[in-house]
Amino acid sequence: MLDLRKLEVFIKVYETQSFSKASSALHLAQPTITLHIKDLEQELEVNLFDRNTRKVIPSKAGKIVYRYGKEVLNILKQMEKELKLLKDEKVGLIEIGGSTIPGQYILPKVIKNFKEHHPNISVFLKVGDSKEVIEKVLAREIDFGMVGAVFANKDLVFLPCYEDEIVLIGPPDFTKDEIELEELYHIPLLKREEGSGTWKNFLEFLDKKGIDWIKLNIIGEMGSTEAIKEAVKSGLGFGFVSSLAVELETSLKLLKVVRIKNFTIKRKFYVVYPKMAKFLPVEHKFLDFIKSFSNV
Amino acid sequence: MLDLRKLEVFIKVYETQSFSKASSALHLAQPTITLHIKDLEQELEVNLFDRNTRKVIPSKAGKIVYRYGKEVLNILKQMEKELKLLKDEKVGLIEIGGSTIPGQYILPKVIKNFKEHHPNISVFLKVGDSKEVIEKVLAREIDFGMVGAVFANKDLVFLPCYEDEIVLIGPPDFTKDEIELEELYHIPLLKREEGSGTWKNFLEFLDKKGIDWIKLNIIGEMGSTEAIKEAVKSGLGFGFVSSLAVELETSLKLLKVVRIKNFTIKRKFYVVYPKMAKFLPVEHKFLDFIKSFSNV
């Protein structure tokens, strides 16, 4: 294996055309230079300089080694530059992931706010389902994720950071602001597909309350929160969605949130990151920011 | 300065995802690996792996170092490949230079012959004046040169290798094959410009014989051997040129070589190379070849 120290010595000799000049430039004794060059020549089995006590002229092989050697040192310099950026807390890159609700309604706001404070830090957001997000965290493809469920994994830390409410929405012309729990059994409901985190949370909550969801009046299934919203808007029925997803529509009276007496469905979102990870400055900053944003 | 040995260890750990696997692959004890990685982390001031006794997961910085490290090793591998070619005596590249006559009439033939014996060795020929050729030899831009004059320089070796004759040429219909020296004074002569090696050789020869060239009947000056030949062909006068330059024309009777009684102008060409140079195998081969081609 070639020695970079020796390569450095070689390059200095090449550039100064002198062993002694190289020695003083590198703060080494002159015999050290002689030795290093000799070692290199032995290792590579070529002579690098035609030399006597007066002249030092690079040979053909020397020119080749210089060309490649310079490239190698440049690449390493480039690397150190990139690592320096990594260590800098003012610039850098953060990659995060979010499952549907956090990815669509929470993280964009967090990021916008964060960017206002730290304009030179780029943030990349990847939206996918919770399982995907967690896998990417484990593979270090993203720095952290925000998901709606805790997965048992000893390598991961799940930090509650946002509490959301799942609300019943109906068309804006629905007369009541609040209904009794019993009325829920007669209201035409649009469910979400089985894999949905929101729907899972909803069912868990019903279960805790001792309610069997079979009793509900399910009239259809939608593939996304947005689809539920559109369907409810057009009067097809009612649905359960994250309150975050309907902030705009309720304020514009395009949808109506209908409360259920003595019945509030809360769900938590969690920041997830590898237990062992040693965070870089920028990542620390972002994590702290999310925590400060937290409502839990 | 980064240590390539440590970088190699890092890369092996990265690829095997294990300190102990890396240690056995590199025939090192496991604590050595631990130490090297720790040193690297200290040197670069980043952590490279999130690790405990069970898992070794590259960090963001680790991924960067791996990417760059691989590139560095690849470049060095490429360099060794190129140096190997340099040491090979069957393949390679030779760069030579020749002043006008050798570059135009001798070296092309030598190269053609050489290539027949060594088809995998490329030969690059650069034609320029003697001074240029010698400068390039000193700067190691070419491996050796062939020139018509010896320049006093203690760093150079001049090896006589080819003896040429400077001959008087006239139109093919000139009646005599041989003339007396005295007749030369009346013959209309085309000279070469002052810088020409051939012309310089001719004058030196006249000087040695005690002849003043002012007595000659110079009717014009031409910038090149070829120009002299053309002018002589078209009956403008006579000229002195290298015998090598008119081999074809005399055999085709387009020109006539006129001998001068008791008057033969010989000139020598020399191979020139740096005294200190340690030749590579291919260069040795070519030099030997030139010597075997020699007529001296």
Add this chain to the structure above:
DNA sequence: TTAAATTGATAGATTTTTTCTATTTGACTT
């Protein structure tokens, strides 16, 4: 749940490498 096995970390000793000082050798200058 506990014991065995696996893997990385730590400590101290040993070997190897790097670097130094002092001196010699070779080449150019005057």
Add this chain to the structure above:
DNA sequence: AAGTCAAATAGAAAAAATCTATCAATTTAA
């Protein structure tokens, strides 16, 4: 021919790389 400058050589000292033995943490198997 003497002086000077730069590289080579020799031998000693300092620094590093690597090893063995052992420990600590974590997973797997009984």
